Amino acid sequence: MDLSQKRKRISHELTNSQPSRRVAAPCCSTNGQAGGFVEGSILRITMRNFLTYDHSEVSPGPKLNMIVGANGTGKSSIVCAICLGLAGKTAVLGRGDKVGLYVKRGCSKGSVEIELYRASGNLIITREIQVENNQSTWMLNKKHSSQRAVEEAVKELHIQVGNLCQFLPQEKVGEFAKMSKIELLEATEKSVGPPEMYEFHCELKTFRSKERDLENVCKEKANFLEKARQRNERNKLDVERYYMKKRHLDRIQMLEKKKPWVEYETARKELEGVKKEREEMKKKLKSLKEAQEPLLRKIRSVESQLQPIEQQMKELTAGIRDASQKCKQKHDQLEYRNKEVDDIRQDLSLKQTEEADRQKRIGHTQLMIKDLQKELQNMGSMEDVTPQIEAVNADLRKIQEEKAKLEGEMLDLRRDKDEAFGELNRNRSLDDMMKVKEDKLRNRFRDTYTALKWLRDNRDRFEGNVYEPMMLVINVRDTRHAKYIESHIPLNDLRAFVFQRQEDMEKFMTEVRDTQRLRVNTVIAPEESCSKRPPSRPLETLKPYGFFSYLRELFDAPEEVMSYLCYQYKVNDVPVGTEKTKSMIEMVIRELQMRMIYTAEEKYTVKKSNYSSNVVSSNSALRPSQFLTTTIDADERSQLEEQLRAAERQVQSIDQRMAAIREQQAKLDRRDNELRANKKKLSELKGKKRQLEQKISTKQDSLRQMQQNKINLQAIEEETNAKIAAVNNKKVAIMEEYLGHMQVCLCSPKLDFYPQLFCILWLLGLSRSVDSIRLFDFKKSSTSFLRTRVCVFVQVVYTKLDQAKNNLLATCKTLMRRASEICNMTPGETAVPEELHAVSSAFSQLPDTLDEIDAMLNEEKTRAECFTGLSDVVEEYNRREREIQNMEKELDDKTNALRTYRQNIAEAKECWLNPLKLLVEQINERFSDFFRSMQCAGEVDLHSENEEEYDKYGIRIRVKFRSSTELHELTPHHQSGGERSVSTMLYLMALQELNRCPFRVVDEINQGMDPVNERRVFDIVVRTACGVNTSQYFFITPKLLQNLQYAEQMTILCVHNGPYMLPPNKWSEKAFIRCATRRQIS
Secondary structure (H helix, E strand, O other): OOHHHHHOOEEEEEOOOOOOOOOOOOOOOOOOOHHHOOOOOEEEEEEEEEOOEEEEEEOOOOOEEEEEOOOOOOHHHHHHHHHHHOOOOHHHHOOOOOHHHHEOOOOOEEEEEEEEOOOOOOEEEEEEEEOOOOEEEEEEOOEEEOHHHHHHHHHHOOOOOOOOOOEEOHHHHHHHHHOOHHHHHHHHHHHHOOHHHHHHHHHHHHHHHHHHHHHHHHHHHHHHHHHHHHHHHHHHHHHHHHHHHHHHHHHHHHHHHHHHHHHHHHHHHHHHHHHHHHHHHHHHHHHHHHHOHHHHHHHHHHHHHOHHHHHHHHHHHHHHHHHHHHHHHHHHHHHHHHHHHHHHHHHHHHHHHHHHHHHHHHHHHHHHHHHHHHHHHHHHHOOOOHHHHHHHHHHHHHHHHHHHHHHHHHHHHHHHHHHHHHHHHHHHHHHHHHHHHHHHHHHHOHHHHHHHHHHHHOHHHOOOOEEOOHHHHOEEOOHHHHHHHHHHOOHHHHOEEEEOOHHHHHHHHHHHHHHOOOOOEEEEOOOOOOOOOOOOOOHHHOHHHOOOEEHHHHEEOOHHHHHHHHHHHOOOOOEEOOHHHHHOHHHHHHHHOOOEEEOOOEEEEEEEOOOOOOEEEEEEEOOOOOOOOOOOOHHHHHHHHHHHHHHHHHHHHHHHHHHHHHHHHHHHHHHHHHHHHHHHHHHHHHHHHHHHHHHHHHHHHHHHHHHHOOOOHHHHHHHHHHHHHHHHHHHHHHHHHHHHHHHHHHOOOOOOHHHHHHHHHHHOOOHHHHHHHHHHHHHOOOHHHHHHHHHHHHHHHHHHHHHHHHHHHHHHHHHHHHHHHHOOOOOOOOOOOHHHHHHOOHHHHOOOOHHHHHHHHHHHHHHHHOOOOOOOHHHHHHHHHHHHHHHHHHHHHHHHHHHHHHHHHHHHHHHHHHHHHHHHHHHHHHHHHHHHHOOOEEEEEEEOOOOOOHHHOEEEEEEEOOOOOOOEEOOOOOOOHHHHHHHHHHHHHHHHOOOOOOEEEEEOOOOOOOHHHHHHHHHHHHHHHOOOOOOEEEEEEOOOOOOOOOOOOOEEEEEEOOOOOOOHHHOOHHHHHHHHHHHHHO
């Protein structure tokens, strides 16, 4: 490109009390947009009292803007101005967290003004920052506005300064590689996707979350519904039994209502029958009385003649009765004597049985005595076992003494072991504090904790030292100083594992990252130890400024961990001060010129320009410590660990000695058991002879006793016969008296044959024969006498029927009253109520007789009593049925809602996933092309473990920089810093042509690249960012390689800022071009 064209795209930034001039001219329109700018591109940036600038105005071009300048001149200040001027957060920049820190030191306020291109009229955003209260005043197009309105205006132009895919400041370059796949996808959607793509993604995540909730709710309700149905199904039989019981009870109620009516009807019919029979008897009685009147007169005449005969009959009957009583007494005496003879004979039989049993026992005892005597004779030849028993007793005493000695030693060892365990428990506090640290690690970094457990189980697989995450092995001596350590060491390193050997780290990462898919950090300690490296200046020289220590002296760590921290973060050379240091901070920065210092509550970072020696500082507030608050004194920890090891050794020694003692005790127990068994055997042999002699003596005594108790059966038999003869004599006398009394009864001269026969039969108990004789005599009586008896009988029957009629009438009235009460009838009703017939045909189908009703009633009551414990079943069953119905309705509603969400998900997924896949393919195509042009390999793909989990979708970047390796995912640990920078830059360039955002900012991303990769990346940046359909691009760098290829569409912004730069009024653009021309010619 010639100098005349180049001159149009150069803007010089001069920092002084005077404002700088704006030199850059806008490019010609190349794509139909005004000057080549797209909607939302930056036309102008004006800074007043902002960071390193007093007043400066920057006019970028519409395509690639190369902002070049030495370190410390203020290149990144332009990036900060873009971010803060467009309502970005200070956290995006990674510098000071207060907006007042971005005002130039010594000024009370500063401002940033940004002009954005807009087809309807440019948008000018002004932000004035007040240092005193960290507040900002906003203006839109020179009119006061609110921050919310500014944010909305910026959002409408698709500007996202919080998106690393669009805005990548210097302090956040390393954060890009640390972004998760999910975060990268969201940032890419916001940056290059259509506006609705990210909205669809958010809707899908929301829908999916609600779908999961609905699925869980539906599952829970379905499970509850199924359980309720199962419970009701189990209770269904009880419900059926309840209704069966209710049917029985209803039938019982109907039977109880019908029973009084049947009783009443039966009594009524019986009353009618009695009335009819009573009338018939009344007529028959009347006719009989008329026919027997002559006979009655004759009977009364005969009765007067029979009175003397009846008196004589009474006297004879009394005599016969007395004789009969005496006969009965004699008969009882005969029965008693017969029983007495039977008892005498029974006694004789018992004596005979007893004697036979005695003879058997005598024979059995004699046989036992012979056997015992034979066994005693066999034992007579055995030797005396007493000496052997005494020897066994002596051995047993020795064993008991040894066991007592061992038991005493065991008690002493147990006491020592308890004391050792007490010491161990006192030392467990160290483990408890470590457990607190591990809990914090597990709660915050689950993957790291999982890797930690794997390391502890597989530590033998590593050759060198491997240290657990630094937050576990670092021990802060004073918890008040933990905030300095956590602020100085990044969180990624605090959770990193430290390795002594490179091959161990690669083996570990292959396992936990590639195989287990865990996100962990690892670092390797320097080969040469740096843990003892001295500080750049003695601490004594810093104490006048309020410093009391270097960071290294505030904590303890293993040798390799401390070496890494000294090498990587210079903890040996970072001083920590107090409030005194804060009060004199400007003098401290100016005189000590240290890169990093800490005061009581703030961290200061100091940078010095390599060109102008100008010093720039930034500060940030310290946050409270989160992970290193648990403190263990190093000396105490070492002492506790030594005591712990000693206690463990003591416990181990005690356990070994106790095991040996137990083994000796077991041997002694076995020997003791053997001796006791031998002693028992000898004692049994010794005592067996004595026992035999005692048994023989006892049996002989028993035999003599049995022989002395002999029974004389002959004498007993004679005595028995004499007793029986005496009883028989008494029986003969009683029989003679009995026969005399019988003769008195049978030989009375004044009685005819029939009375005598009656007496004999009555005495013999033949009452049936007496009745027969009376019947025979009755048949011979006259017809008149029979008629008289019939008349009397009819009179009696008539009287009974009349009485029965009255009773039945009263019963009918009672039953009618009872039936009316049971059936709730009104007084005066005498028929079965119609409502009982209307209930059903069941009432009429019930039995009509009392016996059948009682039988059915008893049967129904018995069946009803079989159904017990069913009072609450039906209520619970009905309640659960209502719950089931409600639950079914709720489940239907939730299922319909779930179906709706799934339909919405399907629609949103179709609108989101297909365009997203196409977008990722386009990014992958450009990204792969860029890597192939660098003789490397890279690819971008859409990654998801589960297609339905939309919050798990992510963009995965995989790269390969050497032909001998495989594609590896871009992570903060696997690739080097330069490789991460190249990958990040090429991914951003792959987005450039797809860009929906109006501009992109990348700050000093080429710092870690080697010259070859830097040149390749620069060519790609120029070629891509200067394309036809690309938007504005800001590329900030402190240096450029020689002989780079430039493009006509580029705008180079050179930052001239510092005490050795020319002021604006002395700067000559023409002189600069002449000088450059002469150098080019020469």
